Amino acid sequence: MYSKLRVFLLLLMGFSMSAAAQEKGTALVKGKLQNEASGQPANDVQLTIPFLKLLASSDGEGNFSFSQVPYGTHTLVINTSGYRADxxxxMVxxxxxxxxxxxxTPNESAISMQSIQIPTIALENNDVNSDDEGSSTQSVSGLLTAGRDPFLNAAAFVFGSYWFKTRGYERNQQQIQINGAPMNDVETxxxxxGQWGGLNDVFRGRSSTYGLQPSEYAFGGINGNVYxxxxxxxxxxxxRVTYxxxxxxxxxxxxxTHSSGMLKDxxxxxxxASKRWAKExxxxxxxxxxxxYYAAVSKRINAKHELNxxxxxxxxxxxxxxxxxxxxxxxxxxxxYNxxxxxxxxxxxxxxxxxxFQPVFLLSHELTASPKTHLTTTLAYQFGKNANSTLDWYNAPDPRPDYYKNLPSYYIFDEQPNLGAAQANFNSFTSDPQLNWDALYQANYMNMRPIPNPDGSLSADSARRSLYVLGNDVDDVKKWIxxxxxxxxxxxxxxxxxxxxxxxxxxxxxxxxxxxLGGDYFLNVNSFTERNIAGTTTFNQNDLDNANKLLKVGDKYYYDYNAYFQKAWPILQNDGSNVLYTALFINSWGTVLFAQK
Structure with a gap:
């Protein structure tokens, strides 16, 4: 099945294209930059058209120009110190x-907003208990949608800190690329x-499209594309040094940050490099x-070839x-309250x-065969772990201080209300509303038990069986792009x-x-099945190959599985007056064809 899909994919590669109604030749593109706050000309501002490798700077009057720009649709990027990247x-x-x-926009206003939006909430705020990877709370609108549109600017820098989502779309509806490499996780x-959080100085250069607007880099998602x-x-x-x-x-x-710029050779x-820290x-x-950290080197071999x-x-x-x-x-x-x-x-x-920690290594080659032809090829590798710790317990009371049975309402709204017990819960919770680590260690220390054998019998030796432990839910990713x-x-x-x-x-x-947590071992059994199922000697085992395994620090337990994903897609899109976008996504679990007009 997979081989047929790959053959089909190779056949489609030659037919993925975009047609746009355009005029002939090259053009002169010019304009004037103005400081939004003061109304004065913005001088010495760097502008680029990344896809064409064209660079210009504004003069003392704010004027700039690009020559020999091929006809078509391009992205103009404004990226310089003192002004917000845009x-x-x-259309040429x-x-x-x-x-x-x-x-x-000068950085006097942009930095104050981005200091709130990007480093604190937008990049790292993934703190929901039921969402270990943070997919529901990571508001990235400040990075994704800042542009010329007044609504998108407001959504990014005014409402973004309130987790406002443009049109209600989640972040997985937007495709992210770094030098051509798609950075979206294949599974989710x-x-x-956060994988490039703290590297604001070197990730300022970006091209964004919103919604179903066409992108010259990728098909994108229904909420756009960021390159x-x-x-x-x-x-x-x-x-540059920033604190x-x-x-x-x-x-x-x-x-x-230190960047050499393009040298003569x-x-x-x-x-x-950066460090972000807080004791609390x-x-x-x-x-x-x-x-x-970030390190990059580029070599412009000649006018046509560049390696990055x-x-x-x-x-x-x-x-x-x-x-x-x-x-x-x-x-x-x-x-x-936490x-x-x-x-x-x-x-x-x-x-x-x-x-x-999931570092990325990326190699790209850019070929400018002529002013009309540009080819970008990228190979990337990403690996590393995303771990989230959590409490585990076996045959013991729930240790969470805000567990519903620890609150007054548990007894107040019972079929037979017990106001005395409710008051006791109230007094206990208000006096100590936080996790009681000492109680967990004490429970483990006092739980001296005979050590179980693999067949379920008990040995003559005894040890402290942990009732409470701290575990890590780990996703270990290895990805080629x-x-x-x-x-x-x-x-x-x-x-x-x-x-x-x-x-x-x-x-x-x-x-x-x-x-x-002070114990000697933890037993790899499923306490939930013990409560509901009985009758065999293996019903409660998480690992049938290693029954009653005595777990030590670093051992894997409860679950351990590998998931393999493959995804490939060519693109067909028409960027003319009648817009048609088509992409065929071939995954290891199926094939989906998307088309919009």
């Missing part, structure tokens, strides 16, 4: 294209922006410890907060910690786009024993 789609269809006055289609150009060749020459303060997830951020390099964020118990090598990553550990019952918040008078943490030896310890994209102006009226993307991903998912 992108504009332009005559000898001289005057874009008029373009407002650019989510793009985890980052992180190559060293397109980083402006700079040495920021925040009162959200982290308190401090330090960034250092055709080489360019760029380095960036705005919500109690939410520490933050994150490093980020990029690597980046963001190892991050952070304490998570969790939603609680409204009753608990009302009793404590605190809407930011039940995940408790004191241990006088220090706050969080039971739910996210530990993520290949993408090639060809743009060719065929004649007076047709521009061809053809290309293909292929992703091969293996994800191993398992739970790992992180801490025995």
């Amino acid at each position: 992108s504009i789609r332009i 269809g005559k000898e001289v294209v005057d874009l008029g006055v373009i407002d650019v 289609n989510d793009a985890f922006w 980052f150009d992180a190559s060293a060749a397109n980083q402006r020459k700079q040495t 920021s303060l925040s009162n959200r997830q982290y308190r401090n951020r330090l960034m250092v 055709g080489w360019a390099y760029s380095l960036s 964020g705005y919500i109690e118990g939410t520490f933050y410890d994150s490093y980020s 090598l990029i690597t980046f990553g963001a190892p991050t550990r952070r304490g998570k907060n969790a939603p609680s019952y409204g009753e608990a918040n009302e009793i404590l008078g605190n809407n930011f 039940p995940n943490w408790g004191y241990q030896n006088g220090e706050k310890r969080n039971s739910r910690v996210a530990d993520v 290949f993408n090639t994209n060809l743009q060719h102006v065929l004649n007076d009226h047709i521009t061809l786009y053809t290309g293909v993307s292929f992703i091969n991903q293996k994800t191993e998912s398992y739970r790992e024993l992180l801490d025995l």
Whole structure:
């Protein structure tokens, strides 16, 4: 089945194209940049048309121009120090294209907004208890939709901090690419922006499309496409040190960036590193410890060939907060109550910690065969783990302080209300509403039991069997990405786009024993089946090949499986007045054809 799909895919590669009604030749594109805040000309602002490798800067009057721009639809990127990065789609269809006055936003306002939007909420706010990967709370509108449209600007920088979602779309409805490599996870289609969090200086160059607008880089999603150009060749020459303060997830951020710009010998390099940290964020118990790095080198071999090598990553550990019952918040008078943490030896310890590191290595080749033909080919590899800790317990009371049986309402609304027990719950919860680590250690220390044998019998030796442990839910990802994209102006009226993307991903998912909490071992059995099913000696075993396995720190338990994913797609789209987009997505689990007009 898979071989037939791959053959079908190869046959379709030659037919993936985009046709756009255009005029003939090349053009002069010009315009004027104006400071949006002061109304004065914006000088020395860098502008690029990344796909064509064209670069220009505004003069003292704010004027800029590009010559020899092929007819067609292109993306103009504004990316320079002192102004917010932006992108504009332009249509070139005559000898001289005057874009008029373009407002650019100075960083006095943009940085203050982005400091709230991007580093704190947009990139790392994935803290819902039932959503370990953060797909429901990671609001990235500030990065995705900032552009020329007034509504999108408002949605990004005004409403974004309230988790506003443009048209209600989730983030997995938008395709993200870095130098041609699709970054969306194959299994969930989510793009985890935290993987390059803290690298704002080198990920400013981007091209965005909204909704079903056509993109020259990919088919995109129903909520658009974002394309980052992180190559060293397109980083402006700079040495920059930035220190920021925040009162959200982290308190401090330090960034250092150095970029050489394109040197005379055709080489360019760029380095960036940052650290974001907080002993505690705005919500109690939410520490933050994150490093980020980026290194890239480019070699412009000649006028036609350019190689780019990029690597980046963001190892991050952070304490998570969790939603609680409204009753608990009302009793404590605190809407930011976080039940995940408790004191241990006088220090706050969080039971739910996210530990993520999935670095990326990317190699791309860009061929400009002629002013009308451009080919980009990218090979990337990503690997690493996304781990989220959680409490486990066996045949013991639920340790969560806001467990519903620990709240007054459990007894008040019972068929036979017990006001005395409700008052006792109220007093207990208000006196100590946090996780009691000492009680968990004490329960394990006191639970001395005979050690069970694999056949279920008990040995003569005894040890402390942990009733409570700390586990880690781990997704270990290994992913290969290949993408090639060809743009060719065929004649007076047709521009061809053809290309293909292929992703091969293996994800191993398992739970790992992180801490025995003072015990000697934990038994790998399913306590839920013991409550409901009986009659055999294996009904409660999580691993039939290793019955009654005595678990130590680092062992896998409960579940351990591999998931294999393959996804490939060529594209057919018409960027003319009658717009037609077509893409065939071939997955290892099926084939889907999309078309919109």
